[in-house]
Amino acid sequence: MLARLASxxxxxxxxxxxxxxxxxxxxxxxxxxxxxxxVGLNAIVCIGLNLLIGYAGQISLGHAGFFGLGxxxxxxxxxxxxxxxxxxxLATTFAVAALAFVVGxxxxxxxxxxxxxxxxxxxxxxxxxxxTEDKFTGGPDGIAVVPFxxxxxxxxxxxxxxxxxxxxxxxxxxxxxxxxxxxxxxxLRALHSSEIGAEVVGINAANHKVMVFVIxxxxxxxxxxxxxxxxxxxxxxxxxxxHSIELxxxxxxxxxxxxxxxxxxxxxxxxxxxLLAVFEDYEMMVFGAVMMGTMIFLPRGxxxxxxxxxxxxxxxxxxxxxEEGA
Amino acid sequence: MSAQFxxxxxxxxxxxxIYALVALGFSIIFNASHVINFAQGEFVMIGGMATVxxxxxxxxxxLAIPLAIVAAAxxxxxxxxxxxxxxxxxxxxxxxxxxxxxxIFLRGLAMVVWDKRLHALKPFTGxxxxxxxxxxxxxxxxxxLGVTLAIVLALSWFFGRTLLGxxxxxxxxxxxxxxxxxxxVRMVLxxxxxxxxxxxxxxxxLIAPITLTSYDVGVMLGLKGFAAAxxxxxxxxxxxxxxxxxxxxxxxxxxxxxxxxxKDAIAFVIILAVLFFMPSGLFGKRxxxxx
Numbered sequence: 001m002l003a004r005l006a007s008x009x010x011x012x013x014x015x016x017x018x019x020x021x022x023x024x025x026x027x028x029x030x031x032x033x034x035x036x037x038x039v040g041l042n043a044i045v046c047i048g049l050n051l052l053i054g055y056a057g058q059i060s061l062g063h064a065g066f067f068g069l070g071x072x073x074x075x076x077x078x079x080x081x082x083x084x085x086x087x088x089x090l091a092t093t094f095a096v097a098a099l100a101f102v103v104g105x106x107x108x109x110x111x112x113x114x115x116x117x118x119x120x121x122x123x124x125x126x127x128x129x130x131x132t133e134d135k136f137t138g139g140p141d142g143i144a145v146v147p148f149x150x151x152x153x154x155x156x157x158x159x160x161x162x163x164x165x166x167x168x169x170x171x172x173x174x175x176x177x178x179x180x181x182x183x184x185x186x187x188l189r190a191l192h193s194s195e196i197g198a199e200v201v202g203i204n205a206a207n208h209k210v211m212v213f214v215i216x217x218x219x220x221x222x223x224x225x226x227x228x229x230x231x232x233x234x235x236x237x238x239x240x241x242x243h244s245i246e247l248x249x250x251x252x253x254x255x256x257x258x259x260x261x262x263x264x265x266x267x268x269x270x271x272x273x274x275l276l277a278v279f280e281d282y283e284m285m286v287f288g289a290v291m292m293g294t295m296i297f298l299p300r301g302x303x304x305x306x307x308x309x310x311x312x313x314x315x316x317x318x319x320x321x322x323e324e325g326a
Numbered sequence: 327m328s329a330q331f332x333x334x335x336x337x338x339x340x341x342x343x344i345y346a347l348v349a350l351g352f353s354i355i356f357n358a359s360h361v362i363n364f365a366q367g368e369f370v371m372i373g374g375m376a377t378v379x380x381x382x383x384x385x386x387x388x389l390a391i392p393l394a395i396v397a398a399a400x401x402x403x404x405x406x407x408x409x410x411x412x413x414x415x416x417x418x419x420x421x422x423x424x425x426x427x428x429x430i431f432l433r434g435l436a437m438v439v440w441d442k443r444l445h446a447l448k449p450f451t452g453x454x455x456x457x458x459x460x461x462x463x464x465x466x467x468x469x470x471l472g473v474t475l476a477i478v479l480a481l482s483w484f485f486g487r488t489l490l491g492x493x494x495x496x497x498x499x500x501x502x503x504x505x506x507x508x509x510x511v512r513m514v515l516x517x518x519x520x521x522x523x524x525x526x527x528x529x530x531x532l533i534a535p536i537t538l539t540s541y542d543v544g545v546m547l548g549l550k551g552f553a554a555a556x557x558x559x560x561x562x563x564x565x566x567x568x569x570x571x572x573x574x575x576x577x578x579x580x581x582x583x584x585x586x587x588x589k590d591a592i593a594f595v596i597i598l599a600v601l602f603f604m605p606s607g608l609f610g611k612r613x614x615x616x617x
Contacts, residue, residue: 249426
């Protein structure tokens, strides 16, 4: 029982649920709730992106594109054409999944820097379509989005959104953890270490890579749809190359191949710009320096580095204990 | 050949020459270290902006340009020493994030040191267009093409005839073997950043009189230079030049004949199309993965 609780799956989920449940005790005003909601939405994107980067060993420098497609799809269908928000979100998600499926196969044949270039290009193209097709998207000015409603219930206000996003975050973590432990997840990790090796033991590497690419795009798209309804407005600012980079940095900062690391990375890097606002003109410099510094000194990311530290300490403690016993 | 076509071709060659210089910078660093330096575009910005501020303080071009190139090269060397060298052996993603962090840092620094406005440099030799086959070309475009050609020739001499150039080439082929024959591979890596930064700065200075410069010109130029390097095949010098020129011409042609709103997107559409059919670019090494 105790061993089960201490496992990252059950224990981690419980710990995260506890944090989400207890956090409102210290969130003293709307502004803090707002940041918490943004952290949750980014965390959902990062959990999906981490499946792609951390577990399958691929890279995407264009995920802000999928986030943006989700946001604009929901915004256009719900606000311009009056679709019910839930239907708009589901239709957008399917469309994004279909797009990711179609472009996934040729893109994921590429490796390393070529893959980085292709995903970057995809993201830039999506950004340019969104800023240019201003008849639908409002161009650089963006468009207003109606509130999210299901039947007669309107999801509005930071506090209600907090619980909605918190619940969805737990669902996202649960899905990711289950996927990783499933045969498909083991196949992903196998092709991370060696694609040819994985194929030799009968894993269809191409299919698995496309699958995880589609899943990560769906996570980003859903988070984008929710973000659009939550803030009531979308602009191309969240679809930029820089935002794609921020998302990748969150994943790597938290620690690759660690679902909870992705959540921690999203939390730290979403809050950081709020704190850096005190530097005013120097904000950009400090942000760049933090990015470089953490990658140089903690290349494995925060959560795996801490986990390793704890583990060596525990081993040392048990080794000491054995010596005393002998 | 219509005059309009000629006009697009000349404009495309000028822009393409700039992409080629940036792409060469990417390739030189990639060869020495297998790092893709996403801060390459910032060297272009530093070259242009430093020249603007040096000439603004009264220096003539003869002094301002070399000083700006040296300044960019020093920034490049510092980047290698303080950001890339300490992270040696890190994964591709980590190195990408480090260099992007560096580019954000440099952009922030430029915003503080200089300003956020657009600046124009005076053309080197007047701005009376010259007529060629019914098309008009700016004297500055001739400067761009001429200097790019001179640099390409100088680089091929450097890599083919000098000891240092050969050492850099040897390191790119096989790092360990280069080390065994006594090449200081760390020095090669260090110098490659300085050389790339200088190339980027030259590109930034050459193009500033035509397209204006500001603290954030490096983003798009950097991405397009990267696209050009990938198009030609990473690490190939000829590939970088041809990739840059091809990208510049294709971009201008499609902006002229198809849609100018999507001018910036075209480079990325081309690169995706090429990568779908030729996953190693036009001149890249077609190596298999080893288990």
